[in-house]
Amino acid sequence: xxxxxxxxxxxxxxxxTGRDNFSPKMKRSPFHPPPARVxxxxxxxxxxxxxxxxxxxxxxxxxxxxxxxxxxxxxxxxGAGKTTTIRMACGLLTPTSGGVxxxxxxxxxxxxxxxTNIGYLSDFFNVYDDLKVWEYLDYFAHAYKMPEAAIAARxxxxxQHVGLEVKRDQFIRGLSRGxxxxxxxxxxxxxxxxxxxxxxxxxxxxxxxRSDLRGVLLALxxxxxxxxxxxxxxxxxxGFCTSIGVMEKGVMVRSGRIETITEQxxxxxxxxxSWIGEAAVADILGKVxxxxxxxxxxxxxxxxxxxxxxxxxxxxxxLLSSGVRVLSFGEVKQTVEDLYLKLSHNEVM
Amino acid sequence: MAGLFSNPELxxxxxxxxxxxxxxxxxxxxxxxxxxxxMGFMQxxxxxxxxxxxxxxxxxxxTYLVIQPILLCLWCLSACSQAIAGERAxxxxxxxxTTRLTAGELLTGMVAGxxxxxxxxxxxxxxxxxxxxxxxxxxxxxxxxxxAMLVLVAVVISLAGLTISMMTEKPRAGEILxxxxxxxxxxxxxxxxxxxxxxxxGLSALSVIPGILQLYGTYWAPDAPFHxxxxxxxxxxxxxxxxxxVVLYASIGAWxxxxxxxxxxxxxxxxxxxxxxQSIGFVAYIxxxxxxLLDIRGAAAGSAVxxxxxxxxxxxxxxxxxxxVLYAVGIALLTPAERLKSWWRHPARGIDRYASExxxxxxxMAVCAVVVLGLFTGLVAGSSSLLPLAKWSLGAFxxxxxxxxxxxxxxxxxxxxxxxxxxxxxxxxxxxxxxxxYITASMVVVVxxxxxxxxxxxxxxxxxxxxxxxGNEWNTxxxxxxxxxxxxAVLLLAIQRRMSPQALTVKPV
Numbered sequence: 035x036x037x038x039x040x041x042x043x044x045x046x047x048x049x050x051t052g053r054d055n056f057s058p059k060m061k062r063s064p065f066h067p068p069p070a071r072v073x074x075x076x077x078x079x080x081x082x083x084x085x086x087x088x089x090x091x092x093x094x095x096x097x098x099x100x101x102x103x104x105x106x107x108x109x110x111x112x113g114a115g116k117t118t119t120i121r122m123a124c125g126l127l128t129p130t131s132g133g134v135x136x137x138x139x140x141x142x143x144x145x146x147x148x149x150t151n152i153g154y155l156s157d158f159f160n161v162y163d164d165l166k167v168w169e170y171l172d173y174f175a176h177a178y179k180m181p182e183a184a185i186a187a188r189x190x191x192x193x194q195h196v197g198l199e200v201k202r203d204q205f206i207r208g209l210s211r212g213x214x215x216x217x218x219x220x221x222x223x224x225x226x227x228x229x230x231x232x233x234x235x236x237x238x239x240x241x242x243x244r245s246d247l248r249g250v251l252l253a254l255x256x257x258x259x260x261x262x263x264x265x266x267x268x269x270x271x272x273g274f275c276t277s278i279g280v281m282e283k284g285v286m287v288r289s290g291r292i293e294t295i296t297e298q299x300x301x302x303x304x305x306x307x308s309w310i311g312e313a314a315v316a317d318i319l320g321k322v323x324x325x326x327x328x329x330x331x332x333x334x335x336x337x338x339x340x341x342x343x344x345x346x347x348x349x350x351x352x353l354l355s356s357g358v359r360v361l362s363f364g365e366v367k368q369t370v371e372d373l374y375l376k377l378s379h380n381e382v383m
Numbered sequence: 384m385a386g387l388f389s390n391p392e393l394x395x396x397x398x399x400x401x402x403x404x405x406x407x408x409x410x411x412x413x414x415x416x417x418x419x420x421x422m423g424f425m426q427x428x429x430x431x432x433x434x435x436x437x438x439x440x441x442x443x444x445x446t447y448l449v450i451q452p453i454l455l456c457l458w459c460l461s462a463c464s465q466a467i468a469g470e471r472a473x474x475x476x477x478x479x480x481t482t483r484l485t486a487g488e489l490l491t492g493m494v495a496g497x498x499x500x501x502x503x504x505x506x507x508x509x510x511x512x513x514x515x516x517x518x519x520x521x522x523x524x525x526x527x528x529x530x531a532m533l534v535l536v537a538v539v540i541s542l543a544g545l546t547i548s549m550m551t552e553k554p555r556a557g558e559i560l561x562x563x564x565x566x567x568x569x570x571x572x573x574x575x576x577x578x579x580x581x582x583x584x585g586l587s588a589l590s591v592i593p594g595i596l597q598l599y600g601t602y603w604a605p606d607a608p609f610h611x612x613x614x615x616x617x618x619x620x621x622x623x624x625x626x627x628x629v630v631l632y633a634s635i636g637a638w639x640x641x642x643x644x645x646x647x648x649x650x651x652x653x654x655x656x657x658x659x660x661q662s663i664g665f666v667a668y669i670x671x672x673x674x675x676l677l678d679i680r681g682a683a684a685g686s687a688v689x690x691x692x693x694x695x696x697x698x699x700x701x702x703x704x705x706x707x708v709l710y711a712v713g714i715a716l717l718t719p720a721e722r723l724k725s726w727w728r729h730p731a732r733g734i735d736r737y738a739s740e741x742x743x744x745x746x747x748m749a750v751c752a753v754v755v756l757g758l759f760t761g762l763v764a765g766s767s768s769l770l771p772l773a774k775w776s777l778g779a780f781x782x783x784x785x786x787x788x789x790x791x792x793x794x795x796x797x798x799x800x801x802x803x804x805x806x807x808x809x810x811x812x813x814x815x816x817x818x819x820x821y822i823t824a825s826m827v828v829v830v831x832x833x834x835x836x837x838x839x840x841x842x843x844x845x846x847x848x849x850x851x852x853x854g855n856e857w858n859t860x861x862x863x864x865x866x867x868x869x870x871x872a873v874l875l876l877a878i879q880r881r882m883s884p885q886a887l888t889v890k891p892v
Contacts, residue, residue: 085721086720086721086724087805088720088803088804088805089805089881090805124481125480125481126477126480126481126650127650128650128653128721128722129721129725130721130724130725131724131725131728131729145648146483146485149481149482149483150483152481154477154478154481156474156477158474159474159475159477159478160473160474160475161475162395162399162475164398164399164402165395165398165399169395169398173391173394173395173398174478174482176391176394177391177392177479177482177483177484178482178483179483179484221478
């Protein structure tokens with residue numbers, strides 16, 4: 035078996051239906067330490083995954099491998115097939131054809147073993163209002179067949195992790211929506227799964243609850259969990275995902291690490307510039323061959339630079355030598371939303 | 384038992400249902416009502432009653448025996464029929480399905496836990512009812528058997544409720560079925576014993592009340608509109624009524640457990656009640672059960688009709704019953720749309736292709752019909768005294784069964800086609816369409832041939848299996864069967880078209 039992110043030999047058809055840009059050479063985020071060595075290259079593997087509802091093809095021959103420790107944002111408009119994909123990944127829905135392997139276990143032929151590795155959270159869900167917070171988590175710890183001796187300590191640990199210590203002995207019916215969502219996260223991680231499958235987890239939450247949820251998920255990411263998170267609100271995924279998959283009408287139009295996709299999709303750099311005083315910035319920039327689309331607004335300008343990244347200092351030097359008192363000069367980073375707009379076929383979000 | 388109480392699902396329900404405050408209130412209400420009832424019965428005719436007269440205790444005990452079963456059974460059925468559908472509606476059921484609990488563990492926890500408060504309430508009243516029964520002079524054996532039967536019936540009703548809940552989309556549908564069930568079941572079961580001329584008197588044991596009454600030396604009044612015997616034939620042996628009740632409830636419960644364990648963790652659209660082999664087992668079970676309970680001589684003794692004619696009627700009834708069984712099995716075997724597509728697009732080779740669980744149901748219906756035929760032939764060959772078929776031909780039986788099978792397969796094929804469409808509740812709508820077909824066909828025949836008495840049976844035999852059921856009009860029945868084979872072929876083609884993959888609409892980058 036090859037190292038971390040390498041894909042197995044992919045048949046031509048698979049490459050065609052879902053490009054996958056994971057590379058073993060990619061840099062990891064400093065907040066995201068490499069996971070412990072695992073005996074399999076892909077933590078999650080969709081193999082020709084297909085699901086139909088009557089004549090509607092909700093997911094069409096999906097082929098994606100997600101390495102361990104990755105935070106994978108599944109994005110696409112409503113009805114793209116994100117929820118169906120996640121439901122198949124956690125074993126709730128049987129595929130029409132193809133399969134899902136999680137931690138090298140086939141989810142559909144060996145469901146009970148596969149569930150030891152899977153934590154699942156859906157968008158809108160309810161919890162058992164007549165249970166107390168600790169009872170709810172204790173129930174799921176037993177249901178996941180954790181060792182009896184470890185359950186009490188794990189329940190306390192998870193309650194602390196999601197910040198529900200003060201609510202430990204309260205009935206769930208008294209919790210706010212945001213707290214219930216945190217309890218849902220606690221339930222999903224109670225059995226220490228290797229993979230978290232989150233289907234629009236921030237739906238219906240207020241900004242504060244969203245921010246709290248993001249904090250909890252960031253902590254889980256930093257602990258090395260492999261997370262698949264679906265959303266059609268792209269700002270939710272900004273700065274959080276290490277890779278994305280763009281789905282439309284059941285087809286994975288692009289999948290891979292954000293840096294790689296950005297690199298491949300970016301034919302020019304977008305530069306933002308500000309300065310002090312009067313300067314004919316547009317004229318100066320107009321003389322640089324690789325510069326285009328200069329938009330000046332007061333003491334600020336945004337322009338496109340089509341040359342290599344190494345030539346960017348020359349542009350700055352040209353400005354300085356022309357007497358422009360440059361205050362700031364930097365590339366505008368592409369957001370997940372920018373990437374999505376480039377990759378998508380303009381489906382409705 | 385220790386394993387049962389460590390079942391997480393049971394523990395969850397016990398925690399939810401049996402909070403100390405709720406338990407205290409329930410116990411207090413039961414104790415109060417029991418004390419009031421005891422005082423009421425003691426007060427009644429207290430002046431005129433002799434000191435050793437314990438009849439008031441009999442009355443009180445009988446009151447317990449009426450209230451406790453009604454309360455427990457209704458509570459179990461109501462709670463269980465909403466359990467799964469309710470969790471689905473609340474979106475909590477998916478989380479249960481993604482745990483490592485097996486379907487068997489989930490089922491055990493639900494059966495014992497969902498009606499936990501009902502069991503607790505009855506348990507609170509038990510010391511009173513048992514004490515009253517013993518003080519009233521009833522044997523401990525009768526009392527223990529009575530409550531054991533109550534628990535058995537409650538468990539089977541809970542299983543039935545869970546099955547309803549597993550299959551219905553909305554909890555309200557389960558509640559409606561509960562009411563229908565409770566209104567019609569006693570009437571249906573006692574009708575088997577009506578008039579004493581039934582060929583299946585043992586089926587009345589589906590109602591446990593007569594058997595329980597017999598434990599206390601109370602038999603059905605001779606002048607009642609129906610007669611319930613103290614013993615019923617079971618494989619030609621006469622056994623106590625309550626024994627047959629136990630056999631019926633235990634076996635029905637076992638089949639419900641098989642269906643629930645198979646489907647409890649599945650998506651509702653992917654539920655198929657029984658596997659192919661389980662269906663064959665079910666057909667064998669239900670036929671063996673019917674043959675075990677058959678009492679032709681008893682039925683003939685109660686009427687003026689010769690035993691040969693009764694046997695002929697029974698054999699026709701047996702045929703009709705098995706036609707309905709074939710329909711039921713066909714519906715239970717309908718392959719979920721996505722499974723059938725999977726089977727169609729990635730077929731196994733050789734015998735595995737046909738033995739696959741994702742394969743179509745019609746071949747297995749034919750196997751079920753062969754099982755029916757084998758059992759019936761065995762009965763005829765093995766026991767001419769039980770089923771004297773002087774006016775009956777096995778060849779005719781095979782022909783009639785084959786025609787009925789063709790009609791059943793055609794209708795099941797239609798239902799399978801409905802499943803492959805995107806219509807909502809496809810099976811229910813398909814069954815309604817089939818009813819519409821039979822009603823329309825009947826109306827057309829009556830309107831067109833109403834005045835031509837000789838032509839009407841032939842017209843019926845052409846469009847419906849009436850010829851096979853009545854055993855006449857063979858020529859038109861066979862032509863009709865041929866037409867149904869053609870219709871089945873068209874349905875097969877339509878099903879095939881539905882299983883082809885759709886064209887790609889979005890291209891990957």
